Amino acid sequence: MVYLDYNATAKVRPEAAAAVAAALAEGGNPSSIHAAGRTARAKVERARAAVARLVGASATALTFTSGGTEADALAIESAVAAGAARIIVGATEHEAVVETAKASGLLVEDWPVDGLGLADLGWLEARLKDGPRSLVCLMLANNETGVVQPVADAAALVRAADGWLHVDAVQAAGKVAIDFEALGADTLALSAHKLGGPQGVGALIAGPRTVLTRQIHGGGQERGVRSGTENVAGIAGFAAAAAAADLGAMLAQAAWRDAFAERVKAAGASVLGEGAPRLPQTLSFATPGFASEVQVMGLDLAGVMVSAGAACSSGKVRSSRVVEAMGRPDLAPFAIRISGGWASTAEDWARCGEAWAELFARHQARRRQTVEA
Ligand code: PLP
Numbered sequence: 001m002v003y004l005d006y007n008a009t010a011k012v013r014p015e016a017a018a019a020v021a022a023a024l025a026e027g028g029n030p031s032s033i034h035a036a037g038r039t040a041r042a043k044v045e046r047a048r049a050a051v052a053r054l055v056g057a058s059a060t061a062l063t064f065t066s067g068g069t070e071a072d073a074l075a076i077e078s079a080v081a082a083g084a085a086r087i088i089v090g091a092t093e094h095e096a097v098v099e100t101a102k103a104s105g106l107l108v109e110d111w112p113v114d115g116l117g118l119a120d121l122g123w124l125e126a127r128l129k130d131g132p133r134s135l136v137c138l139m140l141a142n143n144e145t146g147v148v149q150p151v152a153d154a155a156a157l158v159r160a161a162d163g164w165l166h167v168d169a170v171q172a173a174g175k176v177a178i179d180f181e182a183l184g185a186d187t188l189a190l191s192a193h194k195l196g197g198p199q200g201v202g203a204l205i206a207g208p209r210t211v212l213t214r215q216i217h218g219g220g221q222e223r224g225v226r227s228g229t230e231n232v233a234g235i236a237g238f239a240a241a242a243a244a245a246d247l248g249a250m251l252a253q254a255a256w257r258d259a260f261a262e263r264v265k266a267a268g269a270s271v272l273g274e275g276a277p278r279l280p281q282t283l284s285f286a287t288p289g290f291a292s293e294v295q296v297m298g299l300d301l302a303g304v305m306v307s308a309g310a311a312c313s314s315g316k317v318r319s320s321r322v323v324e325a326m327g328r329p330d331l332a333p334f335a336i337r338i339s340g341g342w343a344s345t346a347e348d349w350a351r352c353g354e355a356w357a358e359l360f361a362r363h364q365a366r367r368r369q370t371v372e373a
Contacts, residue, residue, distance in 0.1 A: 002304045002348045002355075006194070006341030007143050007171060007282060012237075013196035013342060019240035020198055023233040030230050031219065040232050047239030054242040055169065055188060056179040057205045063212060063222050064203050064235055068170035068191030069096040071204040074215055074225070075166040075187035076100045076135065078206075081213040084164060085132035090119050090139060090149065091325035096189075097137045097168055111138070116276035117147035117326045124154060128161035135164045140183075141172035144322040144337050145273035146282025148176065155184030164210070170194055170202075174245040175279050186210050192234065196342050197241035201234035246342065253340045254280035256349035260338065261285065263353050267360050270331060272323060281340040286323065286331035290363050295336045295356070302355040306338045 003011060028040030049059040065071045076087070076097065087101040091113045101108045109127065112120050119138055128134060136158045141148045151167055158165040167185040169178055174195030180188055187206050193199040206212055218227030261271050261283055269287040287295075292308035299306055308320070323332040338352060 002351050004338045004340055004344060004348060004352055005305050005307050006344070007146075007337060007339035008307055009193045009199060010196045010341045011343050012193075012198060013241050013244050015244045016192075016197045016237040016241040020233045020237040023236040028232070030232060031221065040230075043236055044230050044232060047235045050239035051190065051203055051242045052205065054173060054178070054245060055190070055205060056181060057188075061180070061205050061207065062203050063206065063225050064201065064230060064238075065226065066200055066231070067202040068094075068168065068189050068194070069202075070215075071170075071189035071191070071202045072096040072166070072168055073100045074204050074212060075189060075206070075210075076104065076137070077215065078187070078210060078213045079135040079164040079166065080104050080106060082164070082211060083133060084135035086134045088124070088127065088134050088136045090137060092117055092142050092145075092147070092322045093137055093139055094143060094168055094170070097139070097166075101137065111136075113325055115327050117142060117145050117273045117322065118276050119149050119154065121150060121153055121157065125157050128157060128163065133163055134158075134161065135166060137166045137168070139168040139171070140178065140188075141169070141176065141279050141282075142273070142322060143171045144320060144335070145276075145284040145326075146171070146279035146339075147273040148172065148277040148279065151183050151185065159184060171279065171282075174242065175247070175250045175281060177247055180205055180207070192238035192241060195241050195245060197238040198234050201231050201238045203238070244342075249342060251280045253344060253349070256344075256346045257281060257283045257338070257340070260349050260353045260356075263357060267357070270328075272326065272328075272331070272335060281344070283338045284323075284335055286328070286334040286336075287360065288331065288334055289367070290334055290360065292320075292334055292336050294363070295359065298359040298362075299352070299355055302359065304352045304355045306336055306352065308336055 028036030030041040052059045052062045086107045088109045164186045166187045168189045170191040191202040212225045216227045269285040272284040319332040320335045
């Protein structure tokens with residue numbers, strides 16, 4: 001079996017699985033003052049430093065959450081509580097950002113992207129001039145296309161307008177270098193399971209301008225922001241995965257990805273976001289007339305796991321909102337995403353390419369038969 005769906009969830013790294021198992025075996029509540037509690041507390045604080053290091057942030061800036069979705073919500077709700085009167089949301093943002101912004105009850109404006117999926121900085125500059133104090137949400141890398149946004153440039157514009165910038169870095173972390181300070185964001189969301197850690201644990205990094213609002217009331221854990229006994233095992237697994245992140249190995253995937261891309265382009269496919277800065281291990285492409293679900297199911301039968309641009313929680317494939325935002329609604333029903341990760345090999349990408357080519361040949365033969373009949 002070939003697994004090339006790391007942007008949905010990465011295979012768990014052995015280091016992370018071992019750290020989870022060790023933490024579960026050791027036990028202890030980090031709030032207890034006895035030896036077991038102190039050991040668990042030390043584990044959580046070491047993990048905080050390790051995850052913060054991955055993005056060049058200080059440990060004190062990091063709050064653990066239940067994942068990327070909660071980190072996005074914590075950032076957005078905190079900015080709203082601090083006085084944001086409008087939320088500007090990149091057109092290709094994840095639902096975790098889009099839906100939380102909508103639920104805030106504030107005015108939400110859609111920030112357009114160009115044909116490559118890059119946010120239009122000129123639009124933002126003009127928009128920030130006339131509006132109320134705004135929270136701007138711009139992801140670092142897109143989950144479907146891998147397109148990397150000009151976050152530092154956006155941050156300068158947002159800062160000049162005295163707004164807040166939230167960056168969803170869930171897909172970028174562990175795949176490309178991230179320096180929180182250099183990005184200039186106020187908040188940055190992370191999720192363990194996209195980089196080889198366990199599911200159900202994430203983090204929000206918050207800079208000095210941000211005051212996080214209490215989301216869950218209770219015992220006062222995570223400096224009062226998020227009560228509840230910490231997910232010590234998950235946090236330990238997150239830290240192990242963050243420490244094992246290997247950006248060089250990710251970069252190596254770009255050549256395998258691009259060889260695959262040449263193959264599908266020769267068959268008439270369009271590579272989405274090609275020409276924009278992209279994550280090295282993500283390929284999204286659309287082959288007109290060749291439905292996403294037919295490709296995903298056909299590849300699955302051939303032992304290759306990939307995904308359509310967007311899958312909702314029901315498991316159904318729906319037309320890609322991201323591709324539509326890029327001005328290509330005609331391609332949206334045909335987009336699929338291949339995404340490698342820490343355990344992916346050149347052979348995985350090559351096998352996926354062969355399986356896709358066979359599937360495409362069968363699709364064309366069926367089309368010819370239909371036309372002749
Ligand atoms: N943001 C982006 C860009 C994502 O790709 C995802 C996961 O699909 C999330 C947020 C949500 O993260 P989690 O699954 O940890 O809640």
